[in-house]
Amino acid sequence: MHRIAFIFLLTAILASCSSKQAPELSKEEKAHLLGPNSSVSMRWHKVPGPDFRVYHGIPKSPAEGEIGFYIGGHPSFAPLAGSTRHAGKIGTHKVTWHRKTKSDGSIYQTTLFALDEDYKIHAWVLGKDPSELEALTLELGTLRLFSQTR
Template sequence: MKHFWFLSLLFLSAPQVSAQSVEVCPSLPANSGLEWTYSEGPDFDVCRAYVRGSESLAFGIYLGNHPSFHPARSDHIGNGKVASRRVTWYRQGPNDSDSAFFRHTLLTLDGKTGYVAHIWVAADTEQQLRGRLSVLERIVFKAP
């Protein structure tokens, strides 16, 4: 009987843990049509924005201190904004994505601690890319 209550408690608390973890992710604009999924690493968080009701990845954001992306090793392809802050977008590497329109950037969120956001965007058309970049301009990061 003790095991039953313990398992029941775990099942009841699981949705709350999952919901709290997504709270790490930036706020999406209300009309974005996107929803977050969340993954936790040993010392970082990853938020992936999917088109609501599908498996289509719009963009992802790594939050931590040790991103695998290094702008110095990539080709600059343009400028833009993420969370109302200026960024430089870089071309995909050979193994980054099958997406026709893929780019990524690095945004420092806390210069004192080196806490950064590595943001990548995947799109199949220019119109889709413009829409996703528009959403990224309007996201709001939470305090690290």
């Protein structure tokens, strides 16, 4: 029952990010998340929860797709049925991506890994084709949170 409630909550949060109800990150929040050499190719939104945060990045035109991640202690993670596993990285972290091609040809991949003993990351990337998926995955890896060793 808790898992269903959490999935519903996370879906509502992501929908609110997509419909631009969540404000973009401030300049200071962006610098903290992205680091001093941050890319300006993404619009970032943050949705705080009681004991977690969800970040959602949308590329500026003409690029498409999206990246995002949950950071907290209690993720609800379930790979899509029929997804395939792929070894990869997010910054300095080795991950196993669960990838699925959607009916429109776009590719969605998601992963779950421990950032440290307290926090887990549930990250996802959606790209219209393999090259965009790779570019957005690399963009996710440049975030300060993932590019620095702990």
